[in-house]
Amino acid sequence: MHGFTDGAIVAGIDGSSSAVGAAGWAAAEAHRRGRPLRLVQVYALPQVKAPVAFGTQAQIRAGLAERAEGLLAEAREAVLAEYPGLDVTTAAREWSPVTALTQESQHAELVVLGSRGLGGFTGLLVGSTAVSVVAHAHCPIVVVRGRTPHDPPPVTGPVLVGADGSPDSDAALAFACEEARLRGCGLIAVHTWSDVLADGMLRAHPLQEDPAEIAAAERVKLAEQVVGWQRKYPDLTIELEVTRGRPVRTLLDRGEHAQLLVVGCRGRGGFTGMLLGSVSQALIAHAPCPVAVVRPQRTGGAR
Incomplete structure (x- = not known):
């Protein structure tokens, strides 16, 4: 079960610094709106021709799930340190990131993403996942950016x-x-x-x-x-x-x-x-x- 919560602020997590910043931005937004925060980590089995070199599918799946749960636990702990009373849930999902996050948008009040993820190539200005989710989403999408890829998002101004x-x-x-x-x-x-x-x-x-x-x-x-x-x-x-x-x-x-x-x-x-x-x-x-x-x-x- 994925435990969708209607009206939650959903943040996509993938372990990148961009996603960490997006989770923090989403937490502040959830706090302002009085909404629950849902942290989602989506993973998929790698497409390889010789899986025996990496272990059985069951072993790979278990490892990916464990890593996802670990990333979510770290993000949740960081969010609660800043907003102790916030209602924060997590979900590790094995699926296509775009498909899963688009489905999340059917239930969410807002979906928040980082501008680039771990899958991006050097020089890629915005992650392909963010572009695709924005194109197909059912609710507003926020892509969290700063003046440079390493700057935090601004918190002042109109x-x-x-x-x-x-x-x-x-x-x-x-x-x-x-x-x-x-x-x-x-x-x-x-x-x-x-x-x-x-x-x-x-x-x-x-x-x-x-x-x-x-x-x-x-x-x-x-x-x-x-x-x-x-x-x-x-x-x-x-x-x-x-x-x-x-x-x-x-x-x-x-x-x-x-x-x-x-x-x-x-x-x-x-x-x-x-x-x-x-x-x-x-x-x-x-x-x-x-x-x-x-x-x-x-x-x-x-x-």
Whole structure:
């Protein structure tokens, strides 16, 4: 039995320093939200042609399970040292990491991952497991990052959210407002515009439009998207930032001073059926702070 707990904060553990940092970030998040923390270590039998060189399958499986339980025990002990009253459970699972963590996301309130794991090659900016889980998950996913692969995630600064008027960015705004409230910090809603494109489509007369008029119109759109959330969170300071440029470059620059960056999984420029937008994929690979990727709430069944 895997003992899923609906609404838990789930952290993926693999023994890497990145995963250790993710577990700590997840523990702080569980503490803020008043939710249980579930630490999950996923392992799989190695694909080898001559298993006798390593022992029998039963021996290998037992060794992997023992190692997984040991890693989970260490992570749990570290978390409880920082948050003694936190409800922490663990699960060692033999399966594909992506499949197991995607299944975990069906029950979780949030899944937290490190930016790179033990399986990453030197120079790989973000672990393939994190990218795949973000693309297929049923709940928001946070990829914990710092300014460099060895830096801890920042704990000061505002929450930053990318907004483009799409349903995905509406979901991101909802998540970002709650995160800013929980952290007691401000929220900056960032919207970028282009004098060539509008809502992912080529403008009818791109060379004839006044950039100042475009900027003013785009600011009105952002204000209209945010106004409902400002009413819901009257004590939250929400700053609007509208700028001409590329979304990825703008969010990476602003992320240098943020403690969390929130985006939808796809924006206005996404293609139907695309699992992960280019903006969110670039940010989880390069952002200088943790990145939350949020998709609209599904209806008609379990998340």
